[in-house]
Amino acid sequence: MKTVTIIGSGNVAYHLYKAFSLAENILIQQVVARNKSALETFVSPDKLCTNFEEVVDSDFIIIAVSDNAVEKIAGLLKNFKGIIVHTSGATSLGVLNKHENHGVFYPLQTFSKSREVVFQDIPICIEANTKHNHLELNELACTISGNVQRVNSSQxxxxxxxxxxxxxxxxxxxxxxxxxxxxxxxxxxxxxxxxxxxxxxxxxxxxxxxxxxxxxxxxxxxxxxxxxxxxxxxxxxxxxxxxxxxxxxxxxxx
Amino acid sequence: MKTVTIIGSGNVAYHLYKAFSLAENILIQQVVARNKSALETFVSPDKLCTNFEEVVDSDFIIIAVSDNAVEKIAGLLKNFKGIIVHTSGATSLGVLNKHENHGVFYPLQTFSKSREVVFQDIPICIEANTKHNHLELNELACTISGNVQRVNSSQxxxxxxxxxxxxxxxxxxxxxxxxxxxxxxxxxxxxxxxxxxxxxxxxxxxxxxxxxxxxxxxxxxxxxxxxxxxxxxxxxxxxxxxxxxxxxxxxxxx
CATH class of the missing domain: 1.10.1040.20 (ProC-like, C-terminal domain)
Structure with missing residues (x-):
């Protein structure tokens, strides 16, 4: 069993929450965002968190926020041991390099909350700071998608x-x-x-x-x-x- | 049984030939074009015609040629009694008004010869010079499509x-x-x-x-x-x- 913390309340956070809720051997520990009312529309109350000082460490911490907030949010996560990833197509791996374990988990799809998607076919583009973290991210991505690809920051x-x-x-x-x-x-x-x-x-x-x-x-x-x-x-x-x-x-x- | 003559050897002529060949109560009498080798790729030999002086009158004469050739080709059809239509989105009904019975039969689709299409869902946009001809064209279009719409030249x-x-x-x-x-x-x-x-x-x-x-x-x-x-x-x-x-x-x- 692997644990996941999701940070964000937008379209990507919503769809990742839905997908990982159904995935085998994955436990979502928390979904974190300041906007409580946005979280309440899709997160079960026991997993909902609005205080960044209470974010728990997990095997994977997925930062699914707007591109320009990724670095700032990552800065709030001190001494986390889990692999901290962002989901942004436009943001380099490097913005997370203050963290021991980090990577990118970019699902290449157009997400709207009012439209359900099937993750199985969605390409998940992954990148990580070490080979071990790459393998871990690959395993995570494979729990929701059959189309996982290694894509570097420039690509x-x-x-x-x-x-x-x-x-x-x-x-x-x-x-x-x-x-x-x-x-x-x-x-x-x-x-x-x-x-x-x-x-x-x-x-x-x-x-x-x-x-x-x-x-x-x-x-x-x-x-x-x-x-x-x-x-x-x-x-x-x-x-x-x-x-x-x-x-x-x-x-x-x- | 209604008879049809198709003029042209391009993508639209090809796909209309295919569709009307399978339609009930429709007999294609001729497919006409100067380019014999293009016709030979899809027309059965007994229906193939390359001489515009030998074009036979039919209930419907469908001119499926490039936009700028429609008027010229129509001018070759003297004293035809059938309804002469073109298939062009960009050409007005008026270019056929020297002919007693005329109209437009515009299938709204992207046609490539290497890709088969199902006509049933393709909108066929029709327009005619008289109410009677409109009804006739509507009946013709319904033999290949379940989506026939009345659309005037400006629309x-x-x-x-x-x-x-x-x-x-x-x-x-x-x-x-x-x-x-x-x-x-x-x-x-x-x-x-x-x-x-x-x-x-x-x-x-x-x-x-x-x-x-x-x-x-x-x-x-x-x-x-x-x-x-x-x-x-x-x-x-x-x-x-x-x-x-x-x-x-x-x-x-x-």
Missing amino acids: RRQLHMAAVFANNFSNHLFYLGGKICAENQLSFSILKPLIKETVDKLEVLSPYEAQTGPAKRNDQNTLEAHLSILESDLHKDIYTLLSQSLQETYGKKL | RRQLHMAAVFANNFSNHLFYLGGKICAENQLSFSILKPLIKETVDKLEVLSPYEAQTGPAKRNDQNTLEAHLSILESDLHKDIYTLLSQSLQETYGKKL
Whole structure:
């Protein structure tokens, strides 16, 4: 049996709490955050802690707070023997190096509290300060995921940025597509089969092979027609730059 | 039994041929294109036609060619009684108005020849010059899809642009995410569970609700860190504009 302390009350803390609660041979000892009402929505009362002076040592102390608070929170944990990890894609391993045992436990996923996720497929990117701690973290990650990968700090920073392109920005494009629909008395649901196929295609084709559309085929008439009906200058600029990037990718000139 | 003539040899013609070949009470009489070798890859020899003077009239003549060729191809069809339709999102109904019976039959999907699609869920957006022709087109569309919608030319033009955002551009962002992975000795497959969840989330959340990431939470440190490691100026500009659009959407200031 391994023990875990989770620090944080946000989306990642919530989903890790859910996942480790169901994992075999894992005991969550505490979930710690200053925001009691946020903790109360998901943590059982006996594990809830709002006082950082009362944080207990565990085999693993998982700091799942916003990136800019990681170092400060870690600084509150004096003389802990457990492996102290953060869950941030954008933060290096080094911010924890005042601690004897430390590492990174970065689940590569988009988390919202209102949406349950299945951890089994989620890549958990781990990094540790010693080989022994790496093995320990690997074992911990394997209790909730079948997709554990060793990723160093430099790779993880790049991977986090890749995830911003692949998830944050693509979701925003779905939003912009839906906005255009709504402004024209069409339901967002009309785009859903297209969006679903966009992703389903990636089971058999690379994004390079799956690409279709006017920019790829260098259809200037359609590109100009779209730019003429887009109302927002910002959206025009986004349309132009993404079309330009597509044309570069497929060796076409604007 | 209704008869169909398909003009074209590209992705849309190919997939419509496949779908109508399996539809009940539909007989494809001909598939017509100048490019014989393209037709030979999917059309049975008895239906193949490469001479536009030999095009037969059918209940429906579907012009599935590139947008800028629609009008010219339609001009070759003199005194046809069937309903002549095009399949273009970006082209108005009006380009066919020299023909007694005409309409639009726009399947809203991304088509690649190497990827089979299930038409049942694909929205078919139809428009016609008369009520009778609308009913006929509706009946035709229902033989292959359970999602037939009446969409006028102005709406369709906007919908086509929305589809460019939701599919073409988001797929390109998947490509850019994969490129960043490849440049850092990581496989594109590490992003796939994230990409899948990005779309699966839309079953229960709107894109507005599903959004996560540094731009939404106005995390300037991460935005600046990402911009500092992006190498291409074009990709930096794309990152900046999409972050700006996200911040506007969530009421944050850059």
